[in-house]
Amino acid sequence: MNNEQCHPSDGADSPHSALLGSEFVGFDEETATATMRFTVRKQMTTWRGGVQGGLVAGYLDDVMGYAYVAMTGGEQAPLNLEISMQLLGLLPEGATIIGKGRVVRGGRRVIFLEGELQTDEGQVLARATSTAIPTIRPTPTETGMG
Numbered sequence: 001m002n003n004e005q006c007h008p009s010d011g012a013d014s015p016h017s018a019l020l021g022s023e024f025v026g027f028d029e030e031t032a033t034a035t036m037r038f039t040v041r042k043q044m045t046t047w048r049g050g051v052q053g054g055l056v057a058g059y060l061d062d063v064m065g066y067a068y069v070a071m072t073g074g075e076q077a078p079l080n081l082e083i084s085m086q087l088l089g090l091l092p093e094g095a096t097i098i099g100k101g102r103v104v105r106g107g108r109r110v111i112f113l114e115g116e117l118q119t120d121e122g123q124v125l126a127r128a129t130s131t132a133i134p135t136i137r138p139t140p141t142e143t144g145m146g
Contacts, residue, residue, distance in 0.1 A: 019043070022062055027070035032103035034067035038117075040095045050090035056117070057085050060128040063101035064113035069137060071103050078111050078132035089125040096120060109133065 021039035028035075038059055044051045051059070061083060068078045091097055097117050104112040113130040 016058065017062060020058055020062055024066060027067070029071075032067060032071050032106070034063055034070050034099075034101045036063045036066060036099040036101070038062075038097040038099060040091050040093055040097060042093050044091075045093045048090070050092050053087055056087060056091060056126050057083055057128065059091075059097065059099060059117055060085060060101075060115040060126060061130070063099035063117075064115040064128065064130050065101070067101035067103050067115075068106060068111055068113060068132070068134075071106060072134075072137075075137060076134050077137040078113065078130070079135045080130055080132045082131045083128055084130075085126060085128040087126050089123065091117065091125055097125065104129075106134070 019041070021041050023037040023039075025035040025037055027033070040051055044055050046052050061080065065078050068076065098120065099115060099117050101113060101115040104114055106112075111130075111132045111134055113132060115128045115130070116124055117126040118124050
């Protein structure tokens with residue numbers, strides 16, 4: 001892991017990352033893979049005690065997006081066109097989830113990403129693929145959020 005790489009949220013953590021309980025762990029340049037840690041908060045769960053399915057996509061989107069942002073040194077961010085997801089297990093309240101996001105192909109016009117969420121023990125809970133377009137990474141000031 002290369003933790004000296006540009007941290008995707010340098011200087012401006014996004015509100016969604018705070019809601020997700022996101023922590024950027026590192027980026028492996030050789031495999032274009034970002035690793036993140038998520039703490040599952042009660043606000044993300046249903047009465048079953050696990051993260052609501054649509055919100056699981058948020059965790060996967062976050063880790064896949066961070067992989068691309070880190071790969072481009074913080075210069076670009078993906079804009080999703082499509083996300084396909086498989087839910088394989090419950091993400092329980094209070095759990096620490098490890099996310100791995102990888103840039104499969106980062107072209108000039110289209111980006112292909114994949115992501116996986118797993119327990120500390122390595123059990124896969126969810127996986128996804130995404131097709132996106134590259135965009136210049138906006139700053140909080142440019143979006144009116146800073």
